[in-house]
Amino acid sequence: MGWAEHDFPHPSGRRRILGDAFRKGMDPTTPVQNMLRLGADLGPIFEMLAMGRKFVFARGVDLVGELCDDKRFTKALAPGVADLRMFVADGLFTAETDEPNWRLAHDLLMPAFSKSAMRGYHDVMVEATDELISVWDKAAGEGRTVDVSPWLTKLTLETIGRAAFSHTFHSFETAEVDPFVTTFVADMSHAAVRSNVAALPFVGRRMVRTRDREALVRHEYIDRLLRDIVAERETSGVEHDDLLGRMMHVPVDESGSLLDAANVRHQILTLLVAGHETTSGAVSFALYHLTREPEVLARVRAELDEVLGTDPSATPSFEQVPKLRYLRRVVDETLRLWPTAPGFARSPRETTTIGADGSAGVPGGLRMTPDDKVLVFIPLLHRDPEVWPDPERFDPDRFLPEHIRARPAHAYKPFGTGERACIGRQFALHESVIVLAKLLHRFDLTPEPGYELTITERLTLMPVGFRVGLTRR
Structure with a gap:
């Protein structure tokens, strides 16, 4: 992660070998949630030391705005993302910006994710949501609760599989989790801890080699699936008019060349994972907050009744989705509190100085070389009390147009930044609004008593154990 020239603020109580990690009372499998607690008072840029490795984090709005300048900075691969390359190589998410396949695939696929392209996916999103509603409707009739996140993961996987x-x-033929999901969740968990395991003295590298072999054997299931598709x-x-059709048949240059076969598989896997994992997490978090915010839920219901009518089986048309403005603000506020991809890394294209205006908290700023990486830590960026008053409060009206205009441009970054921002963000937002609209128009949701939000981390964030009872409206 570089930064040999500088020392930054860090939590008190640093230990000689473990550094700032593995503190008493903190779960080592939840680093994002640990960071929310440890980094809240450390200023706009700070460091964490783990097993002798320094990680530098930025959360100050002005500093993040500077780092998001694509002319000076570019995406860097955070350790967990870099370790994910053993499964997806130079897919859109894990490629370096200067790798040829990133530009070829990005430019090829970008038109398929425009706002106007959503019209072609709308009916697929509705159809898959209706199938989930049929399952939940049966559960409602039998008086059973449902585990929200696994079912929403089924829905979003089915949607991206069909649409793309x-x-x-x-x-929806079984309650069992699809082996694709369990396998890639294991892949992500492996990537998330791989670098930390490698840093263990004496045994780390040997353990990584053993775990790598096991992970690659497990991953063969996914590789076979991709080849079969x-x-x-x-x-x-x-020749289907979908993303796979574009990758297989649309030339990527003037010579008529196509994406190579291996990269097509890497892009399929990237889009399948990115197209379902983060969206299911976001909708799950939204439902969690809505079941605890009766006034917000009442406003959502009033808007749904106004736009869709009072028939609980009504489906939003493509033209009606943008009219669900308050529901869209619910999604935005959910992603403020719980950006399901919680960070992105940046490095300068050439040696430069950041924070020269004082935004780094150091007079004259900080010298930063291309070997230095900064992890923009989005959950703390989104909780800056000077930008987001009472930041833990769930308030969708933060995203009224007048409030958006009043905030710094880079205060809200749930989809990353610049040309390396999430290519599927329009797809995710359109799908999230449809799913929430149909579920909330159809059902009253009652959370199980005593549930406290529990979040699992596997490079992304996801609520776990969040069950609701269902009553047909």
């Missing part, structure tokens, strides 16, 4: 690759996972398309002889 014309492939179904048959997600491509082979099925090739043997069908049908």
